[in-house]
Amino acid sequence: AQSVAQPEDQVNVAEGNPLTVKCTYSVSGNPYLFWYVQYPNRGLQFLLKYITGDNLVKGSYGFEAEFNKSQTSFHLKKPSALVSDSALYFCAVRVYNNNDMRFGAGTRLTVKP
Amino acid sequence: NAGVTQTPKFRVLKTGQSMTLLCAQDMNHEYMYWYRQDPGMGLRLIHYSVGEGTTAKGEVPDGYNVSRLKKQNFLLGLESAAPSQTSVYFCASSLSPNYGYTFGSGTRLTVV
Numbered sequence: 001a002q003s004v005a006q007p008e009d010q011v012n013v014a015e016g017n018p019l020t021v022k023c024t025y026s027v028s029g030n031p032y033l034f035w036y037v038q039y040p041n042r043g044l045q046f047l048l049k050y051i052t053g054d055n056l057v058k059g060s061y062g063f064e065a066e067f068n069k070s071q072t073s074f075h076l077k078k079p080s081a082l083v084s085d086s087a088l089y090f091c092a093v094r095v096y097n098n099n100d101m102r103f104g105a106g107t108r109l110t111v112k113p
Numbered sequence: 114n115a116g117v118t119q120t121p122k123f124r125v126l127k128t129g130q131s132m133t134l135l136c137a138q139d140m141n142h143e144y145m146y147w148y149r150q151d152p153g154m155g156l157r158l159i160h161y162s163v164g165e166g167t168t169a170k171g172e173v174p175d176g177y178n179v180s181r182l183k184k185q186n187f188l189l190g191l192e193s194a195a196p197s198q199t200s201v202y203f204c205a206s207s208l209s210p211n212y213g214y215t216f217g218s219g220t221r222l223t224v225v
Contacts (some may be wrong), residue, residue, distance in 0.1 A: 036213075036214075044214070044216045048214055049211075090155060090156070099144070102172075105155040
């Protein structure tokens with residue numbers, strides 16, 4: 001079985017401050033981890049992924065995420081938030097040879113000017 | 114380059130009616146997926162396909178059927194719609210499961 005949890009429904013940050021959106025996972029096997037962003041009335045857009053290699057992965061729009069195997073976490077980060085980063089963020093996980101990617105419930109990020 | 118196109122964008126059905134949602138991709142992707150998105154529940158996989166002529170069940174397949182007769186198209190059918198199928202439906206495609214998915218813009222379905 002595989003699952004992913006996003007413990008915060010809502011994250012609020014001020015523009016220019018660093019942001020973190022949290023994700024923890026549970027899998028039996030090596031995880032493949034993904035972050036997606038959804039803007040209003042749009043489909044999800046791929047941000048970044050961790051398959052193997054460096055624990056710190058960089059993605060689109062200045063976002064990065066750190067894979068922590070001991071804490072089973074994959075938190076999304078950005079050093080300086082923009083108002084335009086306000087959106088719904090989804091973490092997702094799958095394991096090798098499994099086509100069933102599981103998504104978290106989503107975290108709504110609001111960046112205030 | 115259109116990416117993933119879903120039709121229709123909105124639909125209202127009466128209980129018991131049937132309909133087909135169409136997903137088309139122009140990226141020559143082998144893998145295609147249908148998800149439903151409900152508030153507070155994230156996305157749940159309905160059915161998926163690993164190539165032309167193949168389909169498989171996902172997490173929540175009951176009440177839905179799919180077909181992949183052509184590589185570029187993935188159809189989702191509701192034979193007898195129920196209010197519990199009111200949701201936003203997303204189609205996605207990928208080159209392989211290790212790649213990020215490309216999503217369509219969604220179909221908002223209301224069953225009354």
